[in-house]
Amino acid sequence: MSNYSRRVVASAAWVFVALIAVPHGRCDDTKLSEMITGERWPEADILFHRDPSWLGGDDAYSLDLGDGRVAWFFGDSFVAPVTPGERRGTTMVHNSVGIQTGYDPLQADFKAYWRTKNGKHISFFPDDGKHYFWPGGSIRIDGKLLVFFMQSWTKDPSHAMGFQVDGWAATLVDNIDESPDRWELQRLEAPQNDFGVLVGSASLVRDGDHLVAFSVGGAKHEVYLVRWRWDDASAGDLGQPEWWAGAERGWVSQSELRELPGPVFEKGQTEFTVDRLPQLDRYVQFQFTDFPVSPIGVRSASALTGPWSTLEACVRPEVLMPSTPGLMLYAAKAHPEQKCDGLALTYASNTHKLEQLLDSSTIYYPQFVRVKLIPEAD
Numbered sequence: 001m002s003n004y005s006r007r008v009v010a011s012a013a014w015v016f017v018a019l020i021a022v023p024h025g026r027c028d029d030t031k032l033s034e035m036i037t038g039e040r041w042p043e044a045d046i047l048f049h050r051d052p053s054w055l056g057g058d059d060a061y062s063l064d065l066g067d068g069r070v071a072w073f074f075g076d077s078f079v080a081p082v083t084p085g086e087r088r089g090t091t092m093v094h095n096s097v098g099i100q101t102g103y104d105p106l107q108a109d110f111k112a113y114w115r116t117k118n119g120k121h122i123s124f125f126p127d128d129g130k131h132y133f134w135p136g137g138s139i140r141i142d143g144k145l146l147v148f149f150m151q152s153w154t155k156d157p158s159h160a161m162g163f164q165v166d167g168w169a170a171t172l173v174d175n176i177d178e179s180p181d182r183w184e185l186q187r188l189e190a191p192q193n194d195f196g197v198l199v200g201s202a203s204l205v206r207d208g209d210h211l212v213a214f215s216v217g218g219a220k221h222e223v224y225l226v227r228w229r230w231d232d233a234s235a236g237d238l239g240q241p242e243w244w245a246g247a248e249r250g251w252v253s254q255s256e257l258r259e260l261p262g263p264v265f266e267k268g269q270t271e272f273t274v275d276r277l278p279q280l281d282r283y284v285q286f287q288f289t290d291f292p293v294s295p296i297g298v299r300s301a302s303a304l305t306g307p308w309s310t311l312e313a314c315v316r317p318e319v320l321m322p323s324t325p326g327l328m329l330y331a332a333k334a335h336p337e338q339k340c341d342g343l344a345l346t347y348a349s350n351t352h353k354l355e356q357l358l359d360s361s362t363i364y365y366p367q368f369v370r371v372k373l374i375p376e377a378d
Contacts, residue, residue, distance in 0.1 A: 031312055032284070032300050035373050038315030041340065044105040044368035048098075054079055054112030055087050056364040057096055058330075058348035059271065063138045063145070064337035065176055070108075072098035073135035073147060078364070079114050080121050087358045091121040094132035094152075097180050104339040105368065113180040125149065125171060125185065133169055136271070137204035137213060142234040145173040145183075148200030148213065150270070167192045168199040168215075172236045188236050195260040199226050199241070203274040205283075205304060206230065212304055216270050222263035225304060227251065244305050265299065265308040273333040274304075279373070284334075286345060292328035293317050296347065296369070315345075315369060322362065326351050342372035 048056070057077030065071050077096035082089030093114045102108035114124045125133050125147070133149035140146075151167040170188045193199070197217030205212050211233040213226045225244035232240065242251040245261035252261065272287035282300045285308070289297040295313035320329055331348040338344035346366040351357050357364060 032298055032309065033312035033314040036298065036314040036371050037374060038296065038319055038345075038369050038371040040319060041344070041368040041370045044338075044340070044344070045362075045365065047100065047105040047108060047110050047368075048365045050110040051098070051112045052084055053081070054096065054098070055081055055085070055090055058350065058364065058366075059095075059135050060331060060346050060348060060366040061135055061138055061271075061273075061333060062100075062335045062337065063140065065140065065145070068102050070100035070103065070337055071138070071145070071176075071180075072100060072110075073138060074098065074112075075134040077112070077114070079112065085361075093121060094123040094127060095125050095135055095149075097124045099180060103337060105344070124180070128169075128187075130154075131169075134165075136168070136198070136201040139204040139206065139211065140176075141211065141230070143174070143176070144234065145176045146204065146211075146233060147171050147173075148204065150198050150201050165198060168201065170200065170238055186236060188238050191239060191241060191254065193254060193257075197224055197226075197260070198270065201270050202268070202272045203285075205274055205276075207304055214268075214272070214274055216268050217260075218263075220266050221268045221270065222266050223268040224261065224263050226254075247305075264304075264306045265311075267311060269330070271331050271333065273335075275334055275336050286332050286334050287311070288330055288332050288347070289313055291330055293321065294329070296320070296332045296345065315371065320347060320367075320369065322349075324351075324356075324363070326353055326356070327363065328352075340370055342370040345369040345371060 055078040057074030059075035061073045063071045074096045077093050078087050078090040079093055080091050097113045098110055100108045100110050115122050130153045131151050136148040136150055138147040149169040150165050151169045152163050152165045154163055169190050172186045172188055173183045175184055195217055197215050199215040200213035201216050202214035209230050210227045211230050215224045215226050226241050228238055241254045243261055245252045269287045272285055274283055274285045277284045282302050284300045286298055288294050295317060296315040297311040298314045299309045299311045301308040328350045329347055333346055335344045346368055349363050351363055
């Protein structure tokens with residue numbers, strides 16, 4: 001398997017703006033999936049084609065930086081084409097950053113960033129020895145940017161997936177008003193755990209005086225909550241994580257954990273988003289329900305610690321999938337900062353067929369979906 005195909009297939013394995021007002025409490029007696037309609041939004045996909053030096057990437061977390069600027073964090077990315085518009089001859093870096101200027105993806109500008117060292121194109125968040133970093137959750141914290149990562153390394157190329165994820169990492173940026181090529185990256189100490197949980201691989205959410213990280217691990221992609229004091233995280237101190245250990249034990253210091261606590265929900269995915277939906281006064285989580293082709297699903301809870309509802313399919317594959325066989329769909333995420341009629345989501349697409357991937361102008365670019373809440377009948 002070639003370097004391109006091994007790394008792209010590896011990425012595939014890891015897997016509310018103006019919503020219609022809904023009367024409070026309706027979610028309690030109606031399945032959330034029955035309140036949602038979804039449709040492809042191909043007109044918005046042009047956003048990711050506006051920088052000719054960037055020819056696609058997956059992951060695609062977004063974060064509102066304020067003043068009309070949105071940061072996008074991508075995993076493996078095709079950059080710096082030799083021939084304009086062609087992926088053949090590009091470099092694939094392990095991560096890249098995009099800046100969207102303007103909240104309307106139909107009109108906003110988009111510019112991608114990575115780094116160059118000794119004439120070679122490299123990841124924006126540089127590799128560290130044997131490790132490279134795929135973005136997880138991110139958050140603005142007291143005027144700074146905090147980004148979590150999945151820490152990965154390359155195994156024997158003959159291995160089915162060719163990579164291993166063995167921990168998490170985090171970086172703090174305190175000059176986010178500057179262009180990303182001027183960002184000063186501060187790599188933080190990230191206390192690893194003995195449970196194989198990727199801390200912060202999904203969303204980061206503020207909860208009062210704490211920062212909470214949705215973190216995924218286990219064979220069933222169980223989801224756990226890890227938190228820090230907000231002020232500590234803002235200062236770059238992640239040394240005292242606490243884990244949610246259920247209603248009876250509450251939050252427990254990682255240093256006191258002798259076994260993995262129960263998850264807040266199972267059947268998660270490595271990447272997903274959690275946002276609070278004011279119209280329902282609930283947190284809403286989006287992800288794909290399975291892999292390689294499945295519906296986008298949704299679950300909700302009134303508190304981060306749950307109880308979380310059952311994952312329900314809300315956007316079907318036939319809505320998402322172009323008429324192209326052999327695609328893999330993954331990395332569904334919500335982007336509440338985007339201006340649209342409803343809530344903007346994106347998802348990633350990929351294929352095991354290298355020639356198809358290199359020649360495609362749509363596969364491996366993030367693709368947009370709009371979801372809306374169905375108003376209650378009078």
